Amino acid sequence: xxxxxxxxxxxxxxxxxxxxxxxxxxxxxxxxxxxxxxxxxxxxxxxxxxxxxxxxxxxxxxxxxxxxxxxxxxxxxxxxxxxxxxxxxxxxxxxxxxxxxxxxxxxxxxxxxxxxxxxxxxxxxxxxxxxxxxxxxxxxxxxxxxxxxxxxxxxxxxxxxxxxxxxxxxxxxxxxxxxxxxxxxxxxxxxxxxxxxxxxxxxxxxxxxxxxxxxxxxxxxxxxxxxxxxxxxxxxxxxxxxxxxxxx
Amino acid sequence: xxxxxxxxxxxxxxxxxxxxxxxxxxxxxxxxxxxxxxxxxxxxxxxxxxxxxxxxxxxxxxxxxxxxxxxxxxxxxxxxxxxxxxxxxxxxxxxxxxxxxxxxxxxxxxxxxxxxxxxxxxxxxxxxxxxxxxxxxxxxxxxxxxxxxxxxxxxxxxxxxxxxxxxxxxxxxxxxxxxxxxxxxxxxxxxxxxxxxxxxxxxxxxxxxxxxxxxxxxxxxxxxxxxxxxxxxxxxxxxxxxxxxxxxxxxxxxxxxxxxxxxxxxxxxxxxxxxxxxxxxxxxxxxxxxxxxxxxxxxxxxxxxxxxxxxxxxxxxxxxxxxxxxxxxxxxxxxxxxxxxxxxxxxxxxxxxxxxxxxxxxxxxxxxxxxxxxxxxxxxxxxxxxxxxxxxxxxxxxxxxxxxxxxxxxxxxxxxxxxxxxxxxxxxxxxxxxxxxxxxxxxxxx
Numbered sequence: 001x002x003x004x005x006x007x008x009x010x011x012x013x014x015x016x017x018x019x020x021x022x023x024x025x026x027x028x029x030x031x032x033x034x035x036x037x038x039x040x041x042x043x044x045x046x047x048x049x050x051x052x053x054x055x056x057x058x059x060x061x062x063x064x065x066x067x068x069x070x071x072x073x074x075x076x077x078x079x080x081x082x083x084x085x086x087x088x089x090x091x092x093x094x095x096x097x098x099x100x101x102x103x104x105x106x107x108x109x110x111x112x113x114x115x116x117x118x119x120x121x122x123x124x125x126x127x128x129x130x131x132x133x134x135x136x137x138x139x140x141x142x143x144x145x146x147x148x149x150x151x152x153x154x155x156x157x158x159x160x161x162x163x164x165x166x167x168x169x170x171x172x173x174x175x176x177x178x179x180x181x182x183x184x185x186x187x188x189x190x191x192x193x194x195x196x197x198x199x200x201x202x203x204x205x206x207x208x209x210x211x212x213x214x215x216x217x218x219x220x221x222x223x224x225x226x227x228x229x230x231x232x233x234x235x236x237x238x239x240x241x242x243x244x245x246x247x248x
Numbered sequence: 249x250x251x252x253x254x255x256x257x258x259x260x261x262x263x264x265x266x267x268x269x270x271x272x273x274x275x276x277x278x279x280x281x282x283x284x285x286x287x288x289x290x291x292x293x294x295x296x297x298x299x300x301x302x303x304x305x306x307x308x309x310x311x312x313x314x315x316x317x318x319x320x321x322x323x324x325x326x327x328x329x330x331x332x333x334x335x336x337x338x339x340x341x342x343x344x345x346x347x348x349x350x351x352x353x354x355x356x357x358x359x360x361x362x363x364x365x366x367x368x369x370x371x372x373x374x375x376x377x378x379x380x381x382x383x384x385x386x387x388x389x390x391x392x393x394x395x396x397x398x399x400x401x402x403x404x405x406x407x408x409x410x411x412x413x414x415x416x417x418x419x420x421x422x423x424x425x426x427x428x429x430x431x432x433x434x435x436x437x438x439x440x441x442x443x444x445x446x447x448x449x450x451x452x453x454x455x456x457x458x459x460x461x462x463x464x465x466x467x468x469x470x471x472x473x474x475x476x477x478x479x480x481x482x483x484x485x486x487x488x489x490x491x492x493x494x495x496x497x498x499x500x501x502x503x504x505x506x507x508x509x510x511x512x513x514x515x516x517x518x519x520x521x522x523x524x525x526x527x528x529x530x531x532x533x534x535x536x537x538x539x540x541x542x543x544x545x546x547x548x549x550x551x552x553x554x555x556x557x558x559x560x561x562x563x564x565x566x567x568x569x570x571x572x573x574x575x576x577x578x579x580x581x582x583x584x585x586x587x588x589x590x591x592x593x594x595x596x597x598x599x600x601x602x603x604x605x606x607x608x609x610x611x612x613x614x615x616x617x618x619x620x621x622x623x624x625x626x627x628x629x630x631x632x633x634x635x636x637x638x639x640x641x642x643x644x645x646x647x648x649x650x651x652x653x654x655x656x657x658x659x660x661x662x663x664x665x666x667x668x669x670x671x672x673x674x675x676x677x678x679x680x681x682x683x684x685x686x687x688x689x690x691x692x693x694x
């Protein structure tokens with residue numbers, strides 16, 4: 001599904017990614033762990049095409065397409081979704097209008113007719129249940145006045161609406177209490193299929209206990225330095241990252 | 249620049265007076281003297297800092313001093329109305345007030361919506377009592393010029409304790425085959441306890457250069473209630489100089505909305521005096537401008553009595569090479585205790601070549617007041633745009649949604665639901681760039 005080769009990226013001229021290689025196959029969940037500033041968020045931003053970052057070398061192939069040649073919205077239409085670490089508040093734009101614009105843009109890209117108002121609202125109702133999102137929230141402006149937990153739930157709700165092929169969860173666990181974490185994680189799990197994949201970026205084991213990744217990577221100083229099974233996450237939780245750094 | 253207008257008056261004074269009611273002629277010479285003395289204001293004049301007045305008045309415009317009728321009946325051809333809004337509809341073509349349509353619904357007893365010419369035939373005192381009382385010619389050249397040239401006007405008169413349920417819509421249509429100047433006059437008189445909602449819109453139907461001056465005087469009596477919505481939807485060859493003066497007596501309230509959807513050059517002045525205790529004024533403005541459009545809103549809210557409230561919200565969404573200005577002063581005079589006043593001007597700039605000059609001002613001479621004022625200038629946030637694009641919303645669509653969201657809270661101040669819905673639709677169209685080619689009429693053509 002996703003093939004990242006020798007990816008180098010900078011922000012404001014500073015090199016953050018220094019040659020990342022990563023392959024994600026259909027149905028796999030990958031975890032990316034690492035210290036603060038290691039480049040985890042940069043990696044997710046580069047995959048979705050945040051214009052603040054500049055790719056200086058390497059390539060990303062997504063289902064056979066050169067991802068770096070696509071605009072952010074086209075990458076979204078191709079099926080890439082990022083659950084933001086800090087979802088943006090958009091005063092004055094209702095969740096309904098926002099979601100309708102997003103969904104219909106994707107349908108247009110895929111050559112499908114826009115969804116009727118009735119079908120759209122039905123879909124909203126259905127998907128809301130997955131993350132137990134209150135109908136009051138979906139009638140408000142995007143993320144405006146939402147609590148930290150509500151914002152993260154709203155991200156998974158949007159994911160459910162857009163049905164991406166590859167989801168990237170960027171520290172979706174940060175700022176969540178135990179109950180909210182469970183709701184978000186269970187929501188995410190219920191959306192998993194054999195054809196969908198995910199990259200989960202986190203500092204902690206906690207979220208991974210729910211999501212059960214197939215493969216765990218350690219990203220340090222802009223490179224993936226270690227890859228292993230789910231046990232690697234447990235080991236990091238117990239021993240930290242220093243032993244990995246020392247082994248380099 | 250002044251000379252051509254001085255010459256016109258000297259040469260055509262007789263013609264002007266011949267086709268105008270006596271109440272207007274009575275103050276014409278004084279206005280002329282004032283105009284000669286004042287001349288067009290330079291940008292050194294504080295309230296005209298942001299507009300080149302003389303330049304706008306320099307071209308040689310035609311004047312319809314003989315009051316020839318434009319042959320097309322707008323009641324038949326004008327379709328661009330507000331759906332689901334049942335109004336009493338009146339047309340002003342250039343500066344001629346047309347008689348109401350025969351199918352027009354009857355107004356409550358005693359209410360007058362008619363031209364000065366027709367009202368002056370029976371009840372000239374209704375006009376003379378108010379005409380020129382707020383819009384003094386001695387201090388403002390636009391008032392002076394308008395007063396010396398104008399030959400008719402529209403009177404809206406609502407007698408004591410009369411509530412006009414059905415909104416009154418006044419459509420100003422500019423029509424001409426040659427470049428034309430129109431001098432309009434509006435007088436709104438609400439006696440004690442009266443209430444009316446007025447919607448005035450400006451359209452320019454022909455592709456010639458138009459220059460209109462408009463002087464509006466609004467008298468809101470004790471406990472009276474006025475909503476006045478002004479909407480401009482003209483073309484880039486249109487120049488509008490509009491001065492609005494309002495005086496509110498005790499417990500009166502007025503909402504004055506000014507929306508510039510599409511224009512050429514616009515200068516709107518609004519001076520509101522809160523003359524009686526407990527009066528309340530709300531001024532709202534929305535400006536959408538791009539290309540080389542110019543909009544200059546200049547307001548003064550004068551708190552002269554105690555316990556009055558004023559709220560002012562002006563928002564601008566600018567793109568292209570638009571150059572616009574907002575200058576608003578809140579003046580709280582000595583003795584205007586317990587004044588509550590809030591003034592906000594927020595601006596969204598979508599292009600590096602768009603300019604806004606913003607000047608919120610507060611001048612307070614009373615000690616027990618609650619006032620604040622402020623302005624913001626910003627661009628669409630990169631983080632927000634990226635968030636939307638990540639969800640698949642194309643960049644242009646994302647920009648449009650955000651601009652619309654920015655403008656929406658001014659539209660929320662409109663209490664007439666069908667009008668608000670219509671404006672939502674028009675603003676949306678405007679941001680999509682579709683308002684420059686409006687179907688059915690040429691009014692919106694760029």
